[in-house]
Amino acid sequence: MNFTPDADQELLRDSIRRFMKTEVAPLVAKHDVEKTFPFELMKELAQFGYIGGRLSEAEGGMGLDQLTWAMLMEEAGYTWLSLRTMLNITNGPIHKLATEGTAAQKERFLKPLLASDRSVFTAISEPGTGSNIAQVQTRADLQGDHYVLNGRKLWITNGAFADFGIVVARTFSPDCQGQLSTFLVEREVSPFESRRVDTMVLRSTGTAELSFDNVKVPRENLLGEEGSALKRMLVGLDAARVNIAMGAVGAARSALELSIDYARTRTQFGKPIGSFQLVQKLIVDMTVRVEAARALALRAASALDANQSDARMACSIAKLYATEAAHEVASMALQVHGGLGYSTDYPIERIFRDTRGGTIPEGTTEVQTLIVGREILGMSAIA
Numbered sequence: 519m520n521f522t523p524d525a526d527q528e529l530l531r532d533s534i535r536r537f538m539k540t541e542v543a544p545l546v547a548k549h550d551v552e553k554t555f556p557f558e559l560m561k562e563l564a565q566f567g568y569i570g571g572r573l574s575e576a577e578g579g580m581g582l583d584q585l586t587w588a589m590l591m592e593e594a595g596y597t598w599l600s601l602r603t604m605l606n607i608t609n610g611p612i613h614k615l616a617t618e619g620t621a622a623q624k625e626r627f628l629k630p631l632l633a634s635d636r637s638v639f640t641a642i643s644e645p646g647t648g649s650n651i652a653q654v655q656t657r658a659d660l661q662g663d664h665y666v667l668n669g670r671k672l673w674i675t676n677g678a679f680a681d682f683g684i685v686v687a688r689t690f691s692p693d694c695q696g697q698l699s700t701f702l703v704e705r706e707v708s709p710f711e712s713r714r715v716d717t718m719v720l721r722s723t724g725t726a727e728l729s730f731d732n733v734k735v736p737r738e739n740l741l742g743e744e745g746s747a748l749k750r751m752l753v754g755l756d757a758a759r760v761n762i763a764m765g766a767v768g769a770a771r772s773a774l775e776l777s778i779d780y781a782r783t784r785t786q787f788g789k790p791i792g793s794f795q796l797v798q799k800l801i802v803d804m805t806v807r808v809e810a811a812r813a814l815a816l817r818a819a820s821a822l823d824a825n826q827s828d829a830r831m832a833c834s835i836a837k838l839y840a841t842e843a844a845h846e847v848a849s850m851a852l853q854v855h856g857g858l859g860y861s862t863d864y865p866i867e868r869i870f871r872d873t874r875g876g877t878i879p880e881g882t883t884e885v886q887t888l889i890v891g892r893e894i895l896g897m898s899a900i901a
């Protein structure tokens with residue numbers, strides 16, 4: 519299998535690297551401390567395909583394949599994992615709206631998302647619902663020309679900032695008796711409460727708890743068919759897992775490069791620390807993990823592009839390995855840097871925190887392990 523980028527991909531990657539280095543990297547530390555996100559960057563990132571680039575040109579995208587998209591995710595993760603996360607939280611709904619939205623929904627929600635004039639969240643998780651998404655308790659009751667939403671959502675990325683979101687709720691109507699549906703919920707039209715939830719990881723992603731207390735959502739804001747949400751959510755998960763894996767590869771590569779530079783220039787006992795065998799072992803272990811993680815994630819992306827029957831397993835293997843490996847690499851990078859690694863004036867501690875944020879969302883490490891086990895053995899350990 520050949521994952522060497524072609525001339526067009528190399529050109530795209532080089533221009534992204536230039537942009538990230540000059541326009542994004544200088545902003546990261548400040549936003550991480552202030553827990554804010556530079557939304558104005560999204561319009562500029564669109565030129566590289568970062569906003570809806572996977573859609574066809576007719577739909578307003580660039581027709582990028584999953585392999586090219588994986589490369590974009592690596593570069594975003596290399597620069598800032600909060601940025602990669604916010605791109606993910608934008609592009610998921612873009613695809614959902616493009617495939618399931620009505621003409622009116624595309625006009626009202628998809629168009630402004632593609633233009634980066636609006637920003638969005640996806641709310642599935644709840645205080646009592648995590649890995650088992652089928653357990654969602656938030657409910658939507660159809661009453662005349664609107665649904666009434668009641669429930670709470672937790673850990674919602676961009677929930678503190680976005681002006682609308684996709685909310686999954688158990689639905690009750692003459693045609694639907696408790697199956698899950700998705701709703702487009704606008705803060706202005708259907709006011710709901712949001713409370714910022716501070717976390718150790720990905721501090722610029724506006725994580726929030728949302729409360730819906732008799733919130734009226736117009737009937738026309740049902741996205742897709744009533745009762746179809748669970749099936750549709752599972753469809754998008756494989757690609758999301760490759761994306762988070764490639765973001766982790768990028769962050770790990772960044773930690774590795776900083777460590778190589780530091781090992782070459784920091785001297786102790788009259789020599790560069792990189793000349794000590796034990797420091798070389800750390801650098802080699804980091805390199806092996808970065809290379810292995812990238813190979814697994816690119817293999818998964820190419821399996822998705824080719825619609826291969828083992829694509830699901832490849833995506834779960836990539837997510838499982840790359841997110842765990844990235845945090846191990848960040849930890850080793852911290853060790854190479856000695857006391858400097860802990861300093862909040864230096865990027866390693868942020869990368870260390872942020873890489874810890876990959877092993878839980880989009881299916882935890884344990885859930886990925888059970889998916890891979892099921893694919894290998896044909897027996898499910900998940901109820």
Ligand SMILES: Cc1cc2nc3c(=O)[nH]c(=O)nc-3n(C[C@H](O)[C@H](O)[C@H](O)COP(=O)(O)OP(=O)(O)OC[C@H]3O[C@@H](n4cnc5c(N)ncnc54)[C@H](O)[C@@H]3O)c2cc1C
Nearest residue numbers: 640641642643647648649673674675878879880882884885
């Ligand atoms: C940074 C971040 C961003 C997020 N963004 C969003 C978002 O935008 N929208 C959204 O809806 N949600 C979001 N989430 C929530 C995320 O999807 C959940 O945290 C995740 O699904 C795990 O659920 P949980 O935290 O409730 O853990 P639980 O499911 O309660 O799991 C707790 C522990 O039990 C283990 N476990 C659970 N089931 C099994 C099993 N069958 N076998 C073995 N072990 C098991 C888990 O692996 C884990 O170690 C985000 C989470 C984080 C950390």
